[in-house]
Amino acid sequence: MPVIHWIYPTNEKSNYYLDTRNGDTEVSPQQLLDDIRQSRNEVDRWVLGTGFRQMRPGDAIWVYASTPYQYVCALAQTVDIDFDGDFWHASLVWNIDATERLMQNPIPRSLFGQIAQRAAVRANQHAAEVLDDWLTTQRLMLSDLDSEPSPEEDTRLRTLRTIVQRQGQHTFRQGLLGAYGGQCAVTGERAVEVLEAAHIDGYRGAHSNQLTNGLLLRADLHTLFDLHLIGVDPEGRLVVSERLAGSSYAKLRGKRLSLPSRAQHQPSKRRLAAHLNQLTKLAR
Structure with a gap:
């Protein structure tokens, strides 16, 4: 099954947020990067208001920092989609290498064109092509959870997927x-x-x-x-x-x-x- 790109907004108007260590629900790109670096061996859980019936393990989550930044600044992949009785969540593992590069040179919205303000949205054809081109240019690949776990990153994703509920x-x-x-x-x-x-x-x-x-x-x-x-x-x-x-x-x-x-x-x-x-x- 092909990997689907999702654009996930974080801003003061969004109902979707990262459960940070200090309880913040609104984070700057730098705060986000600091938290990702601290939890590089853990699974983060993001609230989903939409898309949870289409999102699948392995899908790419591109974090879009809206006002005032208007750029993509981080990349993760889902390892699980679950419902806790109140909210749907995507359990994410971060692509540290890609995220650190995006923080230095984010992808501006003017390049991919799609607007995401209040909800995680599936990337349209143009935006998906831009994101795929960025991965190609950076010589990065998304892990395929349906393939044999030969790359080290695939093995890590599968391992984290088994411990996400245990932790x-x-x-x-x-x-x-x-x-x-x-x-x-x-x-x-x-x-x-x-x-x-x-x-x-x-x-x-x-x-x-x-x-x-x-x-x-x-x-x-x-x-x-x-x-x-x-x-x-x-x-x-x-x-x-x-x-x-x-x-x-x-x-x-x-x-x-x-x-x-x-x-x-x-x-x-x-x-x-x-x-x-x-x-x-x-x-x-």
Whole structure:
């Protein structure tokens, strides 16, 4: 299936925005580049008001900075399209090389001609040709998610596509990273690539993404938590199922978790108790 070009506007009139680390919904091109550089190994989620039934994994998202810039300044590709109960989102992975070149020499609207002010729009034939010509001139290629993953970038896209749901929604995960000081609540692991946003009470839409319904856990512990093989007791200590006896995880039994200092960020004791109850039932 051919890659479709989309032009995505960011301006004060747009209802479409990047979930940035500091919560901003209106960003300058430089702020956008700074955020992309910081999250080069992560997946960003952009709100979609239109186009979500036509957009497919692998489609190109050209970020158009409207007033006062009126130019294309960044390039990403979609790895997933999903609905969280309230909004449609496109999960994006950034083409860092292309974006840094676009920031230095953006593509002006006068060149591609198409207007995008309030919604992501599919590039018309002329605009698509201009964007394709730019890629050719820059000797850059878009990754084809339907092809064999021979190029390194294709492999990265596929890998990110598999972890996008595991890492949790970008804003939710970034909130937990801040609340937990960027370290696993159990082990203290600080490698951000393996830290995931674990829902205590399973994900059931955007309302589930409250920090009190989350724990920041290393990826393997997130899996065990979801399987109810580990839990947290009322004293904030780790409970490990007998099914893990003899494993390295058994040594973590009774370890006190490092929880956020702010009470409003700490996990809900009610939800932890309900989760632990499931562990107890499975152990019978």
